[in-house]
Amino acid sequence: MGTSARPADGAVTLAELREFASFSSSTQRYIRRSLDIGLHRRDAMKLWSRDMVEEASIRAQARIYGRLDDIKARVPDDSGLEQVEPFMAPLVTVSAFDLGQDRLGSFSSYRFLYERLLGAGARPWLPGAFCAAASLPHLHPEKRRALLQSISEAAATAVGWSNREPTFYPEWVEKVDLSKAN
Numbered sequence: 001m002g003t004s005a006r007p008a009d010g011a012v013t014l015a016e017l018r019e020f021a022s023f024s025s026s027t028q029r030y031i032r033r034s035l036d037i038g039l040h041r042r043d044a045m046k047l048w049s050r051d052m053v054e055e056a057s058i059r060a061q062a063r064i065y066g067r068l069d070d071i072k073a074r075v076p077d078d079s080g081l082e083q084v085e086p087f088m089a090p091l092v093t094v095s096a097f098d099l100g101q102d103r104l105g106s107f108s109s110y111r112f113l114y115e116r117l118l119g120a121g122a123r124p125w126l127p128g129a130f131c132a133a134a135s136l137p138h139l140h141p142e143k144r145r146a147l148l149q150s151i152s153e154a155a156a157t158a159v160g161w162s163n164r165e166p167t168f169y170p171e172w173v174e175k176v177d178l179s180k181a182n
Helices: 009-021 025-038 044-048 052-065 068-073 081-100 107-118 120-134 141-149
Strands: none
Touching (some): 009 025, 009 107, 025 044, 025 052, 025 107, 052 081, 068 081, 068 107, 081 120, 107 120
């Protein structure tokens, strides 16, 4: 007569929604755009591009995100070092691109995005990939400092990770003219 120790899916989704709501609007926008590109949900160029600079950024992101399927396929099953290099090297490269876009300002926003792009199996590897990417010289020293200070000791030294897949995947929502409702 045991009960499941797993929280109700609704409570988990609500917690994920609250976490997403805690991010700045530019971070939320970047996460939604990134999920559209990385998960091939819709035409990111048509939906997210506001000018030529953003169009170029989306093209570059789509090119670098072309590695995501290979990265997902290489998520190590355990901590065996022979599996680390073919997984971590491209993950750090893709992560460095995202951190260089200056929209993911903390480990929590990075983790939120990458759990959805790669799945729960990548969770144990995200602190290391984040720290490696956040340490690279392509970022301004103050940006590196802010990113590295954003990862908590608990996240950096966790003894275990949940294998529960994320339930909330933020998407584009069209604006509704409430004056015409009713």
